[in-house]
Amino acid sequence: MPAQVLEPVFSYGWPIVFAVFAASGFILGWAAQRGNYCFVNAMTSIFTTKSFERFGALLLLFGLSALGTGLLVATGFIPSSDQFYFNYFGGWYILVGSTIFGFGAALAGGCNLSMLYRAASGYVQNWIELFGMMIGTYIFAIGIWPFQLFTMEKGILSTTAGGYVEYLPYLIFHSVSNEAVLLTTLMLAIPLIFLGIYLQIYTKRKWNKVARGERGIPGIFAVPKLGNSLGLPSPTVLPEKVKLSKEIKDLILLRKPYGTNLTTVILALDIILVFIVGAGYTFNYLVITSSDGGRFFEYIMMMFGQNLFITTPWFNDSLPIVDTSTLMVVMLCVGAFTSSFLSGDFKIRIPKDRRRLLIGFIGGILVGIGVRMALGCNVGLMWTNFAQLGYDGIIFLFGMLSGVYLAVKVQERL
Amino acid sequence: MYLRKVLAPLVLSLFAMGWYRFSEVYIVGSDQIALCHGNYAVYVIPAQLDGYLVANLWICYSLVFVGLSMFWYNLVKYVKDKGFLTEGKGSIDLAFPLAIAAEIIALFTIGSSIIGGDMTIRLAGYTCLIACLMWFWYSLVNIIKVRTLA
Numbered sequence A: 001m002p003a004q005v006l007e008p009v010f011s012y013g014w015p016i017v018f019a020v021f022a023a024s025g026f027i028l029g030w031a032a033q034r035g036n037y038c039f040v041n042a043m044t045s046i047f048t049t050k051s052f053e054r055f056g057a058l059l060l061l062f063g064l065s066a067l068g069t070g071l072l073v074a075t076g077f078i079p080s081s082d083q084f085y086f087n088y089f090g091g092w093y094i095l096v097g098s099t100i101f102g103f104g105a106a107l108a109g110g111c112n113l114s115m116l117y118r119a120a121s122g123y124v125q126n127w128i129e130l131f132g133m134m135i136g137t138y139i140f141a142i143g144i145w146p147f148q149l150f151t152m153e154k155g156i157l158s159t160t161a162g163g164y165v166e167y168l169p170y171l172i173f174h175s176v177s178n179e180a181v182l183l184t185t186l187m188l189a190i191p192l193i194f195l196g197i198y199l200q201i202y203t204k205r206k207w208n209k210v211a212r213g214e215r216g217i218p219g220i221f222a223v224p225k226l227g228n229s230l231g232l233p234s235p236t237v238l239p240e241k242v243k244l245s246k247e248i249k250d251l252i253l254l255r256k257p258y259g260t261n262l263t264t265v266i267l268a269l270d271i272i273l274v275f276i277v278g279a280g281y282t283f284n285y286l287v288i289t290s291s292d293g294g295r296f297f298e299y300i301m302m303m304f305g306q307n308l309f310i311t312t313p314w315f316n317d318s319l320p321i322v323d324t325s326t327l328m329v330v331m332l333c334v335g336a337f338t339s340s341f342l343s344g345d346f347k348i349r350i351p352k353d354r355r356r357l358l359i360g361f362i363g364g365i366l367v368g369i370g371v372r373m374a375l376g377c378n379v380g381l382m383w384t385n386f387a388q389l390g391y392d393g394i395i396f397l398f399g400m401l402s403g404v405y406l407a408v409k410v411q412e413r414l
Numbered sequence B: 001m002y003l004r005k006v007l008a009p010l011v012l013s014l015f016a017m018g019w020y021r022f023s024e025v026y027i028v029g030s031d032q033i034a035l036c037h038g039n040y041a042v043y044v045i046p047a048q049l050d051g052y053l054v055a056n057l058w059i060c061y062s063l064v065f066v067g068l069s070m071f072w073y074n075l076v077k078y079v080k081d082k083g084f085l086t087e088g089k090g091s092i093d094l095a096f097p098l099a100i101a102a103e104i105i106a107l108f109t110i111g112s113s114i115i116g117g118d119m120t121i122r123l124a125g126y127t128c129l130i131a132c133l134m135w136f137w138y139s140l141v142n143i144i145k146v147r148t149l150a
Helices: A014-035 A039-048 A053-074 A092-108 A112-120 A124-143 A145-154 A168-173 A178-211 A240-252 A260-277 A292-302 A324-343 A355-373 A378-387 A392-413 B002-036 B046-082 B089-110 B119-149
Strands: none
Touching (some): A014 A112, A014 A324, A014 B046, A039 A092, A039 A112, A053 A178, A092 A112, A092 A378, A112 A355, A112 A378, A124 A145, A124 A292, A292 A324, A324 B002, A324 B046, B002 B046, B046 B089
16 A cells, blocks of 8 residues: 655745746636637537637647656656545545536636636636635535545445555556556557647638638638638748747737747646645645635634634634645636736726626535535646546546537527 | 726725634534534545635735735826826825835735745845835936936
8 A cells, every 4th residue: 555645855944836837827817818728618619619729729728637647757747646645535426516617617708727827817707706605615514514424434326545555556556666657547548649739730621621711610601711712912921930039029029929839838737846845745736715615604704703614614624724725726816817907908997798697606506516516626636636646537627528519509408 | 908907906905804704603613513523524624724814824825915006006007097196296206105115104004914034035025125225216317307407
């Protein structure tokens, strides 16, 4: 049985750990806002426009994260216990929770990551979704958690432990040696990376055909090829070197949004940074509002003299008063606000159709219930679990896809 | 549009101060309550809580500094664009670097208990301060030049 011990890998102390997690939250918020990175949009576009470009980027993100963390463990730089220590339980609740989450997030118009950066960019609907998520967490804590905990303790359609039990190298090779981790990393990460790249190329080819007029967009007639038959002056073609330096300048000066793949690489590097710095100290992955929706609700109630951690299930056994994710979430909002402010995107936006606010609130409640049932959100569980070399992320991915598909079908009928 | 640009950085600075104050009062207080109730699932050990507060304090200082700098920058742009300063146009160019220099001095005075003798941080501060003063001198020379030519 592998040792489940957590010892700091580097001896710099807690202030540095908190500061780096805060910086990584800032980077996450900044990059996601600039790249308009949304897990739900990536999945919705599969079912609406049949576009796999953003979904391909997601698979690329999972693959790169798994490759980065896996290689760090396989080369002995980070102990394997730091990779599997925070693997949660796995069971029915992940599939059910992720489906509810996908449905709610697609209704509300954003996953947990995009909800936060859009809220910080002035989208009122996402403020309402955030509030709905807090209420959803409370409903979950009172109504669902005691039952879920019972099934987890008794092992009903659930594992009774996390950690190495859910670690793929241990499940496949019954070992957490460097070789086992390396092989598992390559088996998991390489196909994800190739599939992600393939889906992006496939979508680009499809859209190029549409642009050339060879193929119509589903449900739309083929776009006629115009060429230069209208006698319009053709734009001056810039040399490649000049084009690239202009592109870089525009990105730095926030004149242009980041491309999907640039954002993907930044986010993958971000999770690897946190994985190294937090090793042995804390949950060394990116974790967004999934638990912090509950924590911030707890903070609001504190100001009214109510301590939910004394009186309420889930709040009393699942969350420390404060941890690295608290600062990460706060700084994510600050990063998103700063980038939207500096680029001139920041604006308080209230939807003209006020029904969107109600839908956002209901979607937010479902998101709150879903992420708590699944023991994490699209970032804190799905993306993170790929980097942990676990299998819960795969279950979450399929559950979320089915939830998003249901929401698309429901919205088509509304 | 201008109101948003001027006010938003101030809101950011106020949020940073509010968040730190909240952490100091409510989070530390709640941790004590959790300890008194023997709830070790939510209790945070002192080393970790101190680490949080120290990092939070520095983040607070940085955000206040960045927020105020953005506020000054946008205020100057606003005043210039509105044409409020037609006669004494140069005074705002002189006041801007001085205001930022004053902010840096205030930041380091407040944070001296944490910085202690850390020369790396102090050197960064001195560099910023000197840059602000050079900026001030540059603006002053520019104004004198423009007035002489006029």
